[in-house]
Amino acid sequence: MPSDPLRFVRPDFVDLEEYEPVKPLEVLAREIGVPVGQLVKLDANENLYGPRPEIRDAVAAADFHIYPDPSSSDLRAAIGRYLNVDAAQIVAGAGADDLIDILIRLTGPERIVIAPPTFGMYSFLGKIGGAKILSVPRTPGPEFEIDLDGIRAAVDAGARMIFLASPNNPTGNVLTDFQVEALADAEAIVVVDEAYAEFAETSVVPLAAKHSNLVVLRTFSKWAALAGLRIGYGIAHPELAARMMAIKQPYNVNVAADVAARKALELRAEILEDVRCLVAERERLIAETRKLGWLEPVPSQANFVLFRVVGRDAKTVVTDLRNRGVLVRYYARAELSDYIRISAGRPEDIDRLMQALRELD
Ligand SMILES: *Cc1c(COP(=O)(O)O)cnc(C)c1O
Numbered sequence: 001m002p003s004d005p006l007r008f009v010r011p012d013f014v015d016l017e018e019y020e021p022v023k024p025l026e027v028l029a030r031e032i033g034v035p036v037g038q039l040v041k042l043d044a045n046e047n048l049y050g051p052r053p054e055i056r057d058a059v060a061a062a063d064f065h066i067y068p069d070p071s072s073s074d075l076r077a078a079i080g081r082y083l084n085v086d087a088a089q090i091v092a093g094a095g096a097d098d099l100i101d102i103l104i105r106l107t108g109p110e111r112i113v114i115a116p117p118t119f120g121m122y123s124f125l126g127k128i129g130g131a132k133i134l135s136v137p138r139t140p141g142p143e144f145e146i147d148l149d150g151i152r153a154a155v156d157a158g159a160r161m162i163f164l165a166s167p168n169n170p171t172g173n174v175l176t177d178f179q180v181e182a183l184a185d186a187e188a189i190v191v192v193d194e195a196y197a198e199f200a201e202t203s204v205v206p207l208a209a210k211h212s213n214l215v216v217l218r219t220f221s222k223w224a225a226l227a228g229l230r231i232g233y234g235i236a237h238p239e240l241a242a243r244m245m246a247i248k249q250p251y252n253v254n255v256a257a258d259v260a261a262r263k264a265l266e267l268r269a270e271i272l273e274d275v276r277c278l279v280a281e282r283e284r285l286i287a288e289t290r291k292l293g294w295l296e297p298v299p300s301q302a303n304f305v306l307f308r309v310v311g312r313d314a315k316t317v318v319t320d321l322r323n324r325g326v327l328v329r330y331y332a333r334a335e336l337s338d339y340i341r342i343s344a345g346r347p348e349d350i351d352r353l354m355q356a357l358r359e360l361d
Contacts (some may be wrong), residue, residue: 004248012127012130013128015152016127016128019120019121019124020120020273022044023103025039025041028322028327029240032075032322032323032325034325034343038325039325039326039327039355040325040326040327040345040349040352040353041343041344041345042304042326042328042342042343042344042345042349042353043161043327043328043329043341044325044329044343045169045196045222045302045303045304046221046222046225046227046343047222047223047224047225047227047274047275047278047303048343048345048346048349049225049274049278049346050225050350051224051225051226051260051264051279052225052263052264052270052271054263054267054268055224055226055260055263055264055267058259058260058262058263059229059233059259059260059263060254062255062256063255063258064254064255064256065182066255067251067255068251068253068254068255068258070250070251071245071257072092073087074258075092075253075258075261075262076090076091076092076233076264078261078262078266079092079233079261079265080127081265082265082268083205083235085205085208085209085235086238088238088241088242089208089235089236089238089241090233090234090235090241091233091234091241091244091245091248092231092232092233092252092253092258092261093231093232093234093238093248093252093253094230094231094232094235094252094253094254094257095219095221095230095231095232096193096195096217096218096219096221096232096233096234097121097125097230097232098230098232098248098252099121099217099232099233099234099244099361100121100122100125100156100163100191100193100217101125101128101129101294102189102234102244102247102248103109103161103189103215103234103244104125104126104128104129104131104161105129105225105247106243106244106247107160107161107189108129108130109126109129109131109160109161109189110131110132110158110160110161111131111132111133111134111154111157111159111160111161112126112131112132112133112134112159112161112162112163113134113135113136113151113154113155113159113161113162113163114126114133114134114135114136114162114163114164114313115135115136115138115146115147115151115164115168116135116137116333117144117168117170117171117331117333117335117336118138118163118164118165118168118169118170118171119163119168119169119193119195120163122163123135126163131161134154134157134159136150136151136153136154137335138168138171140324140335141171141298141306141339142296142298142299142308143173144168144171144173144298145173146164146175146179147238148182148183149177151183151186152182152186155186155187155188157160159188160187160188160189161188161189161191162183162186162188162189162190162191163191163193164180164190164191164192164193165192165193165194165195165196165300166180166181166192166193166194166200166202166204167194167196167197167199167200167300167302169195169302169304170304170306170329170336170339170341171197171297171298171300171306172298172299172300172301172302172304172305172306172329173231173299173300174200174202174301175192175203175204176202177202177204180192180204180207181207181210181211182212184207184210184213184214187213188213189213189214189215190213190214190215191215191216191217192204192214192215192216192217193216193217194216194217195217195218195219195221195222195232196222196223196301196302196303197218197223198222198223198272198275199222199223199275199278199279199282199301199302199303200301200302201301202301203216204216205235208235209236210315210358212237212239212240213237214236215234215235215236215240216234216235216236217232217233217234217235218232218233218234219231219232219233219236220232220257220260220264221319222262223272223275223303224264224271224302225271225274226257226260226261226264229254229256229257229260229261230254230257231253231257231258231260231261240310245360261303264359275303277347278303278344278345279303279344281344281345281346281347281349282300282302282304282305282344284347284350285297285305285342285344285350285353286305288354289305289307289354289357290348292357292358292361293310294309294310294311295307295308295309296308296310297308297355303343303344304341304342304343304346305341305342305343306339306340306341307339307340307341307342308338308339309338309339309340310338314330314337314339314340315330315336315337317340317360318330318340320356320360321353321356321357321360322359324356324359325352325356326352326356328340328341328342328343328352328353329341329342329343
């Protein structure tokens with residue numbers, strides 16, 4: 001009788017759900033019967049303009065037989081200049097996801113508050129960190145406002161860490177400074193995930209100087225089209241940032257990511273032109289889909305829009321679009337069962353999407 005190979009695994013890990021395994025593009029393309037290059041990928045909020053050629057050149061020229069700088073000094077200095085904060089407040093990581101993990105490991109919170117519907121990584125990494133996840137739901141759509149009193153009650157009940165995204169994924173709405181400051185007055189670390197800040201009109205980075213328990217997360221994945229290289233960062237009180245630096249994996253930022261991110265900051269004026277185009281396409285997406293009469297957009301400050309599907313089955317719409325080579329996001333969760341999320345793309349991507357949507361009429 002062979003012994004149980006999982007007997008040394010932490011009991012709560014034995015049946016932990018994997019983080020939404022997604023099919024590789026090649027597999028999807030084969031299933032649908034189109035070449036990968038003809039898929040319109042509007043399901044993961046990536047920047048379909050892709051990285052600037054200068055970034056590819058810089059990565060190609062990087063010396064990656066040498067280990068990266070564990071303190072990412074040049075990159076953190078460049079980010080500091082970009083945001084007008086001290087480099088000592090910046091911690092870089094393998095995507096914003098890495099910073100979520102670092103914060104959870106640093107503080108070891110017994111309870112973490114999230115405000116669903118929201119980004120899945122907070123509860124996923126929270127559970128791996130051994131925390132209990134307290135969900136304080138947002139109000140129903142189209143508002144999807146956070147429940148400030150409910151979150152404060154969760155802190156009173158012992159939660160020491162709050163994760164909120166602004167703009168929120170998948171709803172697209174932002175937090176107000178008032179909401180963030182009200183939460184920062186509570187006895188908990190408040191993490192505001194600004195993965196989509198470059199597409200939005202507001203940011204709470206300036207508030208980080210006032211509140212030692214406020215941490216802001218950012219990434220190069222969305223605006224700078226570097227999702228596949230894994231590079232993000234956090235802005236925190238210098239003492240908290242120093243402790244984050246102390247416990248992170250020393251080489252969490254690889255050489256290619258470091259070089260690419262610095263080049264992206266150098267080229268930010270040009271890249272932000274692409275961002276402006278994506279924002280314009282987001283607004284065109286809203287205007288064009290309104291004419292169909294069966295998609296109700298939720299106002300968004302990010303590079304995607306959440307739509308309520310009215311009078312037809314949302315999941316069927318997603319399948320029908322996929323069969324036409326257009327990928328959008330569906331959520332298998334009760335409160336989003338009538339919704340689909342569509343990323344903004346280049347004009348030609350949104351044209352292809354609109355053509356497919358009209359074919360469904
Ligand atoms: C996409 C996304 C991230 C992931 O950022 P990475 O830097 O790629 O890890 C983080 N937070 C939110 C809200 C996102 O939507």
